[in-house]
Amino acid sequence: MKIFNFSAGPAMLPEEVMEKAAAEFTNYADSGCGLMELSHRGTEFSDIMQRVEANIRGLMNIGDDYAVCFIQGGASLQFAMVPMNLMLPGGFAEYADTGSWASKAAKEAKLFGDVKIVASSKETNYDRIPVIRHWRPDPKASYLHITSNNTIAGTQYHSFPETEVPLVADMSSDIMSKVIDINSFGLIYAGAQKNLGPSGVALVIIRRDLAERVPEKTPVMLKHKTYIENNSLYNTPPTFGIYMLNLVMEWLKDKGGISAMEEINDAKSEALYELIDSSEFYRSPVDPGSRSRMNVVFRLPSEDLEAKFLSGAKKAGLTGLKGHRSVGGIRASIYNAMPIKGVETLIDFMNEFESANR
Numbered sequence: 350m351k352i353f354n355f356s357a358g359p360a361m362l363p364e365e366v367m368e369k370a371a372a373e374f375t376n377y378a379d380s381g382c383g384l385m386e387l388s389h390r391g392t393e394f395s396d397i398m399q400r401v402e403a404n405i406r407g408l409m410n411i412g413d414d415y416a417v418c419f420i421q422g423g424a425s426l427q428f429a430m431v432p433m434n435l436m437l438p439g440g441f442a443e444y445a446d447t448g449s450w451a452s453k454a455a456k457e458a459k460l461f462g463d464v465k466i467v468a469s470s471k472e473t474n475y476d477r478i479p480v481i482r483h484w485r486p487d488p489k490a491s492y493l494h495i496t497s498n499n500t501i502a503g504t505q506y507h508s509f510p511e512t513e514v515p516l517v518a519d520m521s522s523d524i525m526s527k528v529i530d531i532n533s534f535g536l537i538y539a540g541a542q543k544n545l546g547p548s549g550v551a552l553v554i555i556r557r558d559l560a561e562r563v564p565e566k567t568p569v570m571l572k573h574k575t576y577i578e579n580n581s582l583y584n585t586p587p588t589f590g591i592y593m594l595n596l597v598m599e600w601l602k603d604k605g606g607i608s609a610m611e612e613i614n615d616a617k618s619e620a621l622y623e624l625i626d627s628s629e630f631y632r633s634p635v636d637p638g639s640r641s642r643m644n645v646v647f648r649l650p651s652e653d654l655e656a657k658f659l660s661g662a663k664k665a666g667l668t669g670l671k672g673h674r675s676v677g678g679i680r681a682s683i684y685n686a687m688p689i690k691g692v693e694t695l696i697d698f699m700n701e702f703e704s705a706n707r
């Protein structure tokens with residue numbers, strides 16, 4: 350039976366990508382060496398590095414004033430590296446608190462300077478993105494940090510705050526799912542395991558001038574500047590993650606790029622929200638204007654029914670639908686690699702389950 354995996358991350362990868370990787374794992378490009386045996390300074394891997402950067406730049410339309418870096422430690426290390434590198438001496442940073450990842454990021458920043466929470470939806474259980482036009486960004490802030498898609502709460506920014514200070518975004522769960530203007534951002538980071546590839550590597554895109562702020566006495570591996578100056582090859586990079594990321598980029602290009610993917614993502618999420626909104630059985634806890642197109646969170650009339658739903662879904666080949674342990678409920682993560690067919694299968698199952706259990 351074909352399984353559709355709705356896990357929030359590590360998440361589904363395109364089938365074509367996994368098949369190609371499986372074949373190249375034991376013999377990369379007829380080199381006679383397996384992919385994991387290639388030197389990170391050899392010609393084969395250097396070629397992968399050049400292609401992945403060029404592909405990312407092309408897909409996201411990134412200019413030369415930005416650097417593209419590959420860093421281990423996931424998005425969570427960037428929670429610390431962002432303030433270590435961007436906090437001005439004696440300065441403060443602004444954070445929007447839109448969920449547990451956002452608040453973890455703010456907590457790390459407090460180790461390196463003052464943190465002001467400029468907007469929060471904590472009081473309403475993170476059910477929305479606070480209205481951006483009510484924010485008062487301070488022009489003296491070192492930067493403003495947002496979490497563009499809140500993977501657990503199922504909320505997403507559909508427009509970004511306008512600010513004079515560098516805008517920093519944790520885009521772990523919606524990078525490359527829709528077209529954005531890179532020039533609105535100072536720094537973007539994303540753990541790869543949601544929308545870009547496997548775990549083990551984070552993609553960091555940073556405006557070059559901002560990387561100069563870093564205090565001299567920062568460990569070399571924790572400076573963005575080190576990755577920029579050495580093309581992410583100061584030490585041994587996570588070669589498998591970078592290789593996989595490149596295969597996903599090539600797949601994305603084949604599919605027509607990010608704007609084509611955005612249309613598919615809109616269609617997938619709209620179909621699910623339409624069913625939820627037209628049903629008396631399913632319910633969305635998220636404010637309609639803030640709903641995520643990547644993580645569709647919903648509830649059933651009782652927790653018993655939710656447990657029954659999850660076990661029935663699993664039997665129907667639909668896995669990974671359990672909501673995050675901190676919030677419960679159901680969460681369908683429908684990143685780029687989730688085909689429309691997967692969402693259609695889920696919708697059929699939801700309709701049948703409702704009829705049988707209403």
Ligand SMILES: *Cc1c(COP(=O)(O)O)cnc(C)c1O
Nearest residue numbers: 423424425450500519521522540
């Ligand atoms: C998953 C996730 C993280 C954590 O990523 P790691 O790579 O595991 O550190 C951070 N932010 C968001 C928005 C996420 O979805």
